[in-house]
Amino acid sequence: MRTNILLAGVGGQGVITLGMIISQAAMEQGEKVLMSEIHGLAQRGGSVTVDVRIGDFHAPIIPDGEVDITIGMEPLETKRALARASMGSRVVMSTEKMVPVSLSIRHEEYPDLQDIVSSISGNFRLRTIDAVSIAENLGNYKAANIALLGFALGTGWLPISVDSVRRQIEKTFSKKALEINMKALEEGLERGRSAQVETMEH
Amino acid sequence: MSAYQGLLNGKPGEKMFLLGNEAIARGVLEAGVAVATTYPGTPSSEVGDVLYEISEKAGLKFEFSVNEKVAMESAFAASLSGLKSFVFMKHVGLNVASDVLMSISYTGVRGPMVIMTADDPSMFSSQNEQDNRHYGHFAHVPVIEPSNPQEAKDFLKVAFEISEMEGLPVIFRTTTRISHMRGSVTLSTIEPPNQNGLFPKDGRSFVSLPSNAYHFKEELLSKMGRLGKTDFSGTLNRTEGDRSSRIGFISSGEAYNVLMDVLNKHQVNVEVLKLGITNPIPDAIVKDFLSRHGNVIIVEEVDPIIESDVRAIADLGFPEVSIHGKMDGLIPMSHETSPNTLESSLSKVLGYEIKAGDLYRSKEELPPRPPVLCPGCPHRATYFAVKRAVKMLKIEDPIYSSDIGCYSLGNYEPFSEADIMLDMGSSIGVGSGFTKATDQRIISFIGDSTFFHAGIPALVNAVNNNSRMLVVIMDNDVTAMTGRQPNPGTPIALTTGRSRNLSIENIVKSLGIENVKTVDPYNLKDTLGAIMDGLRADGVSVVVARRECAILRDNRMRKEGEEVKYHVIPEKCSSCFNCVENFACPALSVSNGKVTIDPVLCDGCGVCSQPYVCPFRAIEVTTNEN
Numbered sequence: 129m130r131t132n133i134l135l136a137g138v139g140g141q142g143v144i145t146l147g148m149i150i151s152q153a154a155m156e157q158g159e160k161v162l163m164s165e166i167h168g169l170a171q172r173g174g175s176v177t178v179d180v181r182i183g184d185f186h187a188p189i190i191p192d193g194e195v196d197i198t199i200g201m202e203p204l205e206t207k208r209a210l211a212r213a214s215m216g217s218r219v220v221m222s223t224e225k226m227v228p229v230s231l232s233i234r235h236e237e238y239p240d241l242q243d244i245v246s247s248i249s250g251n252f253r254l255r256t257i258d259a260v261s262i263a264e265n266l267g268n269y270k271a272a273n274i275a276l277l278g279f280a281l282g283t284g285w286l287p288i289s290v291d292s293v294r295r296q297i298e299k300t301f302s303k304k305a306l307e308i309n310m311k312a313l314e315e316g317l318e319r320g321r322s323a324q325v326e327t328m329e330h
Numbered sequence: 331m332s333a334y335q336g337l338l339n340g341k342p343g344e345k346m347f348l349l350g351n352e353a354i355a356r357g358v359l360e361a362g363v364a365v366a367t368t369y370p371g372t373p374s375s376e377v378g379d380v381l382y383e384i385s386e387k388a389g390l391k392f393e394f395s396v397n398e399k400v401a402m403e404s405a406f407a408a409s410l411s412g413l414k415s416f417v418f419m420k421h422v423g424l425n426v427a428s429d430v431l432m433s434i435s436y437t438g439v440r441g442p443m444v445i446m447t448a449d450d451p452s453m454f455s456s457q458n459e460q461d462n463r464h465y466g467h468f469a470h471v472p473v474i475e476p477s478n479p480q481e482a483k484d485f486l487k488v489a490f491e492i493s494e495m496e497g498l499p500v501i502f503r504t505t506t507r508i509s510h511m512r513g514s515v516t517l518s519t520i521e522p523p524n525q526n527g528l529f530p531k532d533g534r535s536f537v538s539l540p541s542n543a544y545h546f547k548e549e550l551l552s553k554m555g556r557l558g559k560t561d562f563s564g565t566l567n568r569t570e571g572d573r574s575s576r577i578g579f580i581s582s583g584e585a586y587n588v589l590m591d592v593l594n595k596h597q598v599n600v601e602v603l604k605l606g607i608t609n610p611i612p613d614a615i616v617k618d619f620l621s622r623h624g625n626v627i628i629v630e631e632v633d634p635i636i637e638s639d640v641r642a643i644a645d646l647g648f649p650e651v652s653i654h655g656k657m658d659g660l661i662p663m664s665h666e667t668s669p670n671t672l673e674s675s676l677s678k679v680l681g682y683e684i685k686a687g688d689l690y691r692s693k694e695e696l697p698p699r700p701p702v703l704c705p706g707c708p709h710r711a712t713y714f715a716v717k718r719a720v721k722m723l724k725i726e727d728p729i730y731s732s733d734i735g736c737y738s739l740g741n742y743e744p745f746s747e748a749d750i751m752l753d754m755g756s757s758i759g760v761g762s763g764f765t766k767a768t769d770q771r772i773i774s775f776i777g778d779s780t781f782f783h784a785g786i787p788a789l790v791n792a793v794n795n796n797s798r799m800l801v802v803i804m805d806n807d808v809t810a811m812t813g814r815q816p817n818p819g820t821p822i823a824l825t826t827g828r829s830r831n832l833s834i835e836n837i838v839k840s841l842g843i844e845n846v847k848t849v850d851p852y853n854l855k856d857t858l859g860a861i862m863d864g865l866r867a868d869g870v871s872v873v874v875a876r877r878e879c880a881i882l883r884d885n886r887m888r889k890e891g892e893e894v895k896y897h898v899i900p901e902k903c904s905s906c907f908n909c910v911e912n913f914a915c916p917a918l919s920v921s922n923g924k925v926t927i928d929p930v931l932c933d934g935c936g937v938c939s940q941p942y943v944c945p946f947r948a949i950e951v952t953t954n955e956n
């Protein structure tokens with residue numbers, strides 16, 4: 129099995145943690161895994177992408193056009209990352225926006241979410257979820273990455289089992305954070321199972 | 331914090347999912363290194379983060395040195411005392427330490443010594459993509475190149491063996507992709523370090539006076555000559571694929587990974603010689619390889635270094651073999667080996683077709699998200715105050731001379747307070763140089779760590795030469811950009827207590843600089859006043875803008891169970907947009923024509939609530955009642 133997973137978001141959103149959990153879950157299933165993270169100039173707030181490659185690869189970077197599934201924590205960053213994906217490939221995206229400073233400086237507003245969604249869904253198999261609200265309702269917005277992971281698993285588009293993901297989450301978090309992240313995973317899963325391609329999920 | 335404890339506790343045979351740099355840190359333990367030194371720099375920093383945390387338990391002496399030159403000198407001293415030493419840095423750090431390297435290759439080492447350089451092809455976080463394998467040829471020292479985390483750990487041990495064998499320092503070269511790639515690593519046994527150092531007076535000289543150096547050089551060349559005859563098959567070098575293929579490839583490092591993926595994707599079965607030691611080039615293996623293939627293609631990052639050596643070998647003995655690579659334009663000279671570029675470079679020679687990709691090429695321009703200073707970052711407030719001061723004093727054409735650190739981001743809008751930025755400490759050296767050439771006002775920005783690293787000699791020079799300039803030392807307690815490592819100015823409370831906290835002000839005052847002020851950048855009024863005073867003064871004036879890095883502050887406040895947030899009162903917001911336009915904290919944005927603060931991002935620094943940023947006092951601290 130060979131799967132190339134591209135994760136995109138903004139520094140501070142837990143994109144690297146997401147990559148670690150997916151990678152180690154796949155490793156636990158006996159797969160060969162490579163992950164690549166780029167630490168740019170900013171500690172927080174810049175674009176972040178993480179490449180996860182499951183299967184017999186040597187290089188940690190996914191060639192342009194060979195991404196099987198893109199997991200986006202933020203709409204603009206998802207769309208930016210999709211320049212590396214082939215049209216028709218799979219995308220799961222969290223819809224919570226983070227306004228880049230480049231817009232705010234000019235008093236410009238974030239592009240209309242619906243426009244982003246329809247331009248992506250016109251070219252890809254997109255499923256969306258408001259992962260941040262789910263996490264916030266559970267008491268910690270930081271669990272949004274895990275809610276999104278649950279959602280991606282629920283769609284059946286990821287080649288890893290829910291159980292191995294659960295075990296990785298147990299290793300990653302403790303106490304209260306573990307409880308919230310587990311709930312986030314379950315809720316994401318639930319939504320992912322019923323999500324339809326190309327619709328907004330609320 | 332015990333994030334890296336597992337690296338120390340992991341049992342032989344156990345598999346861990348490690349970052350290249352974490353694997354190297356484990357390799358340091360497995361090799362039995364006694365002394366490790368560094369100055370942090372991306373992409374090498376995590377090695378130091380691990381060793382700093384576990385060194386005491388591992389029985390290893392670890393030092394965050396003031397700069398790379400001193401780090402290498404420290405490690406060299408350990409080696410002269412018979413100990414195993416390891417010094418590591420980012421590629422440009424080796425420029426700083428090169429003065430040491432060029433001499434210790436001549437003197438040789440006693441205990442084995444390995445120098446790790448983490449190069450940055452494509453410049454993800456650096457000012458250039460220099461290929462430090464050149465230092466191998468330049469200094470006549472061996473160069474080892476791993477391709478993945480497992481090799482990074484295992485090759486390190488071999489590097490120490492080579493150093494021990496020939497008494498030479500060995501360069502261990504990674505790149506961003508290797509240092510920041512994660513993969514499965516099988517652990518081996520940890521060797522407890524020998525810490526009984528002794529500098530024996532055995533008549534062997536390490537004094538590089540010309541009379542000695544003259545002989546050192548000949549010895550050095552004979553050591554390297556011997557090494558070139560060792561083939562390291564099975565440890566560092568190997569061949570794979572069809573030995574009778576018309577075309578053969580020679581490759582190393584990450585370039586090898588990309589090459590293998592391209593070959594596998596197109597099911598091309600050719601022989602590949604993978605080199606783990608690229609200086610000296612293993613003569614016999616290369617000759618053997620050239621004798622088997624009419625065409626040899628070299629794939630490497632970044633400069634054609636293996637290629638030059640292979641071409642030289644071919645010229646002397648294999649004129650019929652045609653060599654291809656970067657020098658004949660088959661493969662681009664710049665940047666890392668991209669899988670798509672390599673795939674198309676090789677498609678004609680290997681005779682496969684690339685299926686036209688149906689990449690998503692959206693025509694609309696997406697708003698960029700360049701790297702930014704964090705919400706609550708003290709540097710933002712300092713840059714805001716300096717800009718305001720320059721405006722209030724009506725200074726035309728000031729020259730902003732910047733330096734290496736998070737504050738380099740002051741280059742971006744809305745501050746644009748970086749006209750020049752080169753290398754560690756250059757803000758003051760270049761700034762003071764300008765005072766000889768122009769009457770424009772000079773403002774140099776330098777961080778605490780960079781000040782200690784290379785700013786002090788430049789400041790001495792500026793004072794000594796009567797330059798008129800303002801030096802703003804942006805002191806946030808730590809080396810923030812590389813992950814908040816301690817430096818000589820770091821308060822003891824934030825360190826493991828093994829170091830001392832030096833006073834920047836005392837150093838500055840000891841040079842005879844009279845105009846020295848320390849301010850808290852969160853207090854814009856004070857900061858503005860101090861900067862205006864500094865700009866009015868003659869000679870060198872210094873403002874120390876001191877406030878902990880916002881991430882440190884976050885961590886501290888979380889521990890104390892405190893959470894402060896600010897919000898905008900819509901009725902008071904006049905939509906003047908001064909805050910977003912001129913202060914540009916990432917937590918501030920415009921929505922429905924009004925400014926709002928994202929409570930998730932807001933760090934509670936409160937700077938935006940001050941009238942310089944919000945003249946209408948529309949930003950207030952959030953209390954329970956709101």
Ligand code: SF4
Pocket residue numbers: 171172702703704706707708709736737806810811879880881882
């Ligand atoms: S890491 Fe610290 S110093 Fe760097 S931008 Fe963030 S707050 Fe500022």
Ligand code: SF4
Pocket residue numbers: 705706895896915916917918927931932933934935936937938939
């Ligand atoms: S208080 Fe204001 S300047 Fe400080 S982090 Fe919050 S929004 Fe940004």
